[in-house]
Amino acid sequence: MSTTGVFFIPSNPNASTALATITERLHTALADNPIPIGRWALEHKLMRDTPSCLPASASQHRPQHPRYLQFLSLSYSPHHGFIYTSQPDATTQTGKANTPTPTPTPHPQPTPQQNPHHHHPADPTKGATLPVMTTLPLPSTSTLFSHFVYACQPFWCHRHTVAVPGGTVYDVGDFRVRIGDVRQTQPTARVRGTVVEIEWRGPSIVSTIVARTSPTASSREGNDAGDGLVTAEDIQDGDVEAEYRACAALIREFWAKLGVEGAREAILVPGVGTEVVGRLQRWRKGLVAVSGVNEEDPDPDAGVDVARQFMEIFRFNR
Amino acid sequence: MHELLLFASVPAHQHHELLQQLAGLTAMQPRHRLERRLIFKAYRKPGLINTRVGASQDLQGNEMQRLNKMLNGGMFYTQVVGPLDESDFGLNRSSAGDPDAAMSGTEELPTNGPTYSYENQPWKLEFRDIPEAGTRSAVTARLMASSSLPKGDISTPMTAWGYSFVSEYVVEGDIFVLDDIVIFLHRVLNYPTEPQSHEPRRELPPLSDMVLLERSGSYVLQASITVQDGGNQEMMKTASQHLFGLREQLKSAVRLEQADRLSLDTRAK
């Protein structure tokens, strides 16, 4: 797990996407040369609570704040899929200045420089009614999705499925960049835009915490970051928050260099860093080893931050 | 996935004998099983059902109809099942020579005191639809789904997904497998006390304090086959045949039959 940011450039159904532009800028606008290192893919399914899908005129009981149930699978998180669910009293989770609010007509977010994030960063550790993040082995997520479609019609309605069928991964200096076109596969097939995930792979407190508290402590991350000198007492919860903000700045700077207009951004989304702070607190108490490691899934927390960012992005238009 | 089932009631006095007969029939030792079962019920906020299908301009008529149909669609009870070990239950008397210690090898010292950790309790969602109507054949057939759930606190995600906790109980029994048939000879244990709060328990009482639901101590024999593709009539038929075969084999011991459909009604009203 490392710090990431996700950008999305919407496009019109029949126009070409920003993919070519971004790929080109990646090669020309940066000091480091991008090294293509592989492919990636994702699939995302959006469900929304059925009552809120009705037009306002049809029901006086239409809830003010729609609730969402989202399923995400990432090819680089092979052990599990992600399920993200709004809490029942979901009045505070979206719509604040922190996040691109899903609206029926998506406005492009302001360019990163003017983004309110700079001055009112999301607190990655707090939040009373944050959506619930759950990770499950992939077969179970699809079983659960079918279950909700079949048995929960009065409260969950499948709105759309989007996928990045074949994206490209680049290493650029200390960053790893994943880009790809987002295609809607349901209800109708169409192109939705281009998504860019920027991952900061340089030294960071976050990766140290993750490496030190990971059930598989001998992973690659561990060698990168485990400097053996840092102890849990050296890191305060606030440091993690500051780290997320600092990395967000680095990622925004990187994105700004590409000079692509009209993107929506998801970096410091609500709940980001929750698991890292939790791990830090466990580490401080000396509970490094997560008890009862699941054979199916060596690290259930892996990738939850980037999953939250994708969830924010893909909550569009329905 | 579909599930085909036959059931029988087994009086307590017959249990031991049947256990041995099943072991002989299946040529395997019984696999003892303890499970926590939590019952959840889909909820809907009152007042949301009576939406008017008006002359709406906002959405096309058929979309409106679809949504309205969905709003009035079925809602269900569903179970969340977690495996237990006897050592998970609280202790009420000294049991230094716990048989489990012998099985877990020499590395561990036998520990005393309850070891149950709710945070590490694994769970599975077990959904069962109401059995199909129209008795084409004399077996109970129903749609099923089974999925892993996260460990530990399960009521938070379940609540977010639209389910509320109803109650819970424990099932104890033994499992046999005969070809594609899973035979589960089991009974229900209730908790001795009412829970303090309306959510799954975080601690378990001693197993010996658990109360039998059926006071005479009778068991339920359940024989089931799961069929991956319920639409495949050929497969469903073969599976039914296998169950009938077992029914014949056990005829002299128990009467396996189809369950009363409404007793397995999972629809939430």
Added chain:
Amino acid sequence: MSTPTKDQIKALEQSRQRLVQLTHSLASLIASLNQSDPLPSWPSLQSQATILSNNLLSISEHLSENQPLLSSLVAYPGPDFPGRTQAPTLEQLLRTKLDPRVEDWVARGRRRAVPDTNSNNNNNGGDGVTADNDNNLSEHDLAELWHWAPVEANREARQRDWGGDYTLEERQGGVANVVTGLRRVLDDGEDDLESSGSSEGEGNEGQGEDEEMEVVGVRMRPGAGAVAGGGGLEFDIATGGAHGASAVGGEDGGVGVQKVVAPVVPLEGILRFMTTGAQPGQR
């Protein structure tokens, strides 16, 4: 307020340069740690560390030399400063306190420095007070420890027989005396070291049980016919099921007197309870 003199500007410029130098050296150290595979050699690391410490030294000298100047300087934005676009820089320049994060660093550094000085004092006192914390082991002690440990561990390991359930020492002392805390009897793996009579008996019983369980249905046990035995007996077969379940079974042991008891709750009632939690009899 007057504009700074040339000398003063020069001093400021020097501070800037030295800080730039320091960040560069730090960056290059980080880069070499991150990028070179295998890791940089010790001499190279050491030389980088020396560079860093020289940087720090020169900065600290420079800062204390110019302390009067630096502590009296006040920054304020001129009219031509692009405040609109460079707001963050401006904020940084106008800060009078340290960044909260930096403040924490400093505080933490101070906290950490305190115990070190204390333990130094103790050592200087010459009374050989060793720290109770291995953080305070000296380089030399650590190296010595590492040198000693593998050899010693190996030597210790060679003295043991790793094949069986008992150690050589335990065998020599008599296996029967070993408190394993287990009811199961461990196979001591050596015929010439036969276990004592009692545990042997138990062992056989245990094995006998195993054999009996292979042939299900033939199993007979004194008391099997006895009325109260019904509950407990059945669970002896179910491996690992003996403890609590037999206690539960005890309840129907009493009922078992009648030999044939029809269930009170019909099958439908049980299934309904299992499905919806509805108590039998109150649907």
